[in-house]
Amino acid sequence: MAYQENEKGFVETMKKFTIVMLILIGIYLALPIFATALYAFSTEWNKTILPEGLTFEWIRTLFQDARFIEAFGRSVLLSGSAVFISILFIVPAIFVIVLYFPALEKWFQASVVMVYAFPGIILSVGIIRFYSGTSLPMILAVTGVYVISVLPFMYQGTRNSLRNVQGRQLMDAAELLGASKMDAFRKVLLPSVYPGLFVASLLSFSVLFGEFVLINLVVGSRFETVQIYLMAKLSTSGHIASAIVFVYIVLMGILTLVMATLTKKAKGMRHA
Amino acid sequence: MSKVVLKDVHKQYKDAHVLSGIDMNIEDGEFVTLLGPSGCGKSTILRILSGLTEATGGNVMIDGKDMKKVPPKNRQVGMVFQSYALFPNMTVYENVAFGLKMRKQPVNEIAEHVEKMINLVGLKEKKEAFPHELSGGQQQRVALARSLVVRPKVLLLDEPLSALDAQIRKHLQVELRTIQRELKMTMILVTHDQEEAMTVSDRIFVMNQGKIAQEGTPFEIYTQPKTEFVANFIGRYNVFTKEQIENLLGGKMTILAAKYAIRPESIQFQPQTSSYPIRAIAGDSIMNGNVIRTTFHADNKQFTMEQLHHQSSAFEKGTEYQLFVEPKDVIALS
Incomplete structure (x- = not known):
């Protein structure tokens, strides 16, 4: 009896400790974001605890700057293209391997691990040395590396979705009902794994959108993305830099919200 | 007429012989069960019949026609899977209508046949529901309706009742048999449940290690087992x-x-x-x-x-x- 009471007391203490730790970590992580966002809307914030006034001036200035809009467009274009190419070429390969050649999955998994194994700096040096002497524009080389670097997200997302819906059986069932392989893929399999695939794509997009090392070292300011623009603004205006970070956080927040909604939807389908 | 014949069918994966010399003659409108323990090759026979798996050797004939070069979609063979394989993105109605749409049937005919089939399996109230909103028994009925609506020559049932609880399973066994008699359709059921096999079958093929250990009516199999394996497995x-x-x-x-x-x-x-x-x-x-x-x-x-x-x-x-x-x-x- 005493042992049970002791154990109960220990569990309660641990629970409280966990809650306190979570709150502290939450504050530690949220405080810089909150401060940056607040700085993006402050008139002056040098000698006081809180900003002296609030303004939309920095956000307005940011969106009036053609360089920012162009950089934003380039980031969207670069990340979007890489994800699009990945969907077009890598995802079908994942479908075929997972559904019809599962024995080959081990090679795919090895490739995924290799993507994690190479740091950005090694990749950059490798790309510069290998492609600088060729006629291939460096931006295309970077796009190619981006396509490969999202492989882990696309592979995990697609494979998990296929397993959740028992993709092979869906294909078999559709074919036995008279569908061609293409019809079965287009009308049954793709809509069934769509939420998972979309989440993987959004995740890949957000990772690429925040990428700085590779693009800066390989292409540099010749192809200014949001991250490079941010680096440039850090030394000129703290308010503008904060406004960029704020816009970036809002964009990522929207993407996370969409992903969470779709993941929830995908879970609903799992029981079928 | 939908007579199914398997002649000396073999299936081999690398060095493993999954099926060895399978011979079967299944008559039109017969309800046949392939009964055996897990891994004995019974589901592989269904996959070979449906064309989803290719036999290493032997012949498969449906209605006297060799199926070797006929793709699954043209074999007119229906299949109900163990996990039902309902399309999660479609409602009950859309699931049942899928096969008819693929066959490009007129819309009014599709509606008529689908409504009739949904009524037959007792899911009229659920036709707008998605698969994840249905119970296991209801999902099984949808899978059955979806396979039956295209009027296949042969319906293959791969342990379709194994995931259901005992009461619903017994009820659906009777229902399955009733529907089969009503439609006079050739059906081949795979199960490892000897009681289920006895309840629904005209004839049972008991399988062991990729071979047919014995075939006969439920009465013959039960009262006259030929081998120790059949005697132990069937009773x-x-x-x-x-x-x-x-x-x-x-x-x-x-x-x-x-x-x-x-x-x-x-x-x-x-x-x-x-x-x-x-x-x-x-x-x-x-x-x-x-x-x-x-x-x-x-x-x-x-x-x-x-x-x-x-x-x-x-x-x-x-x-x-x-x-x-x-x-x-x-x-x-x-």
Whole structure:
């Protein structure tokens, strides 16, 4: 009896400790974001605890700057293209391997691990040395590396979705009902794994959108993305830099919200 | 006519022989069950019949036509999967209508057939529901309706009831048989549940290690098992060696065989004309629904006796009893 009471007391203490730790970590992580966002809307914030006034001036200035809009467009274009190419070429390969050649999955998994194994700096040096002497524009080389670097997200997302819906059986069932392989893929399999695939794509997009090392070292300011623009603004205006970070956080927040909604939807389908 | 013939069908994965020399003749409108333990190759036969898996050797004929070069979509073979494989992005109505749409049937005909089939399986109220909103039994009905609506020549059922609880499973077994009789459709069921096989089948193929161990009507399979495997798999037969049975029954066996089997329910407490007497000591009794199963020991051999609950004699553990078995109930196994 005493042992049970002791154990109960220990569990309660641990629970409280966990809650306190979570709150502290939450504050530690949220405080810089909150401060940056607040700085993006402050008139002056040098000698006081809180900003002296609030303004939309920095956000307005940011969106009036053609360089920012162009950089934003380039980031969207670069990340979007890489994800699009990945969907077009890598995802079908994942479908075929997972559904019809599962024995080959081990090679795919090895490739995924290799993507994690190479740091950005090694990749950059490798790309510069290998492609600088060729006629291939460096931006295309970077796009190619981006396509490969999202492989882990696309592979995990697609494979998990296929397993959740028992993709092979869906294909078999559709074919036995008279569908061609293409019809079965287009009308049954793709809509069934769509939420998972979309989440993987959004995740890949957000990772690429925040990428700085590779693009800066390989292409540099010749192809200014949001991250490079941010680096440039850090030394000129703290308010503008904060406004960029704020816009970036809002964009990522929207993407996370969409992903969470779709993941929830995908879970609903799992029981079928 | 939808006669199914398998002739010397083989399937091999690398060095593993999954199927060896399968011969089957299934008549039009027959309900056949492939019964066997997991991994015996029964589902592989269904996949070969449907065209989803290619046989390593042999022939598959449906309606006298060789299926070797016919793709799954053109075989007119329906299949209900163990996990139902309902399309999660479609409602019940859309799932059932899918096959007809793929066959490019007119919209009004699709609507008519789908409504009829949904009514047949009793899901009228659920036609706008998505698969994840249905119970296991309802999902199974949708899978059945989806396969039946395209009027396949042969319907293959790959353990479709195994994921359901006992009560619903029993109810659907009867329903399945009723629908099959109503539509006069050739159906091939795969199961490892011998009770299910007995309930629904016209004929049973018992399979073991990629081969057909025995085929026959449920009555033939149950009362005349040919091998020890079938005797053990299909019922709770008591299997004895020649020496054991002669010691037990106190006489020489007229039919020579390696082993002999006696059904637990054919061992009687009351003597019949010309029955063998058995002297044995009672062990534990277990009640299994309406049947009482008692273990006996004689000459270092254990066997069981089953009696219907209402006619059962109470056996006292450790007491010796005189039991009886008729010669016709001693089955010689090959």
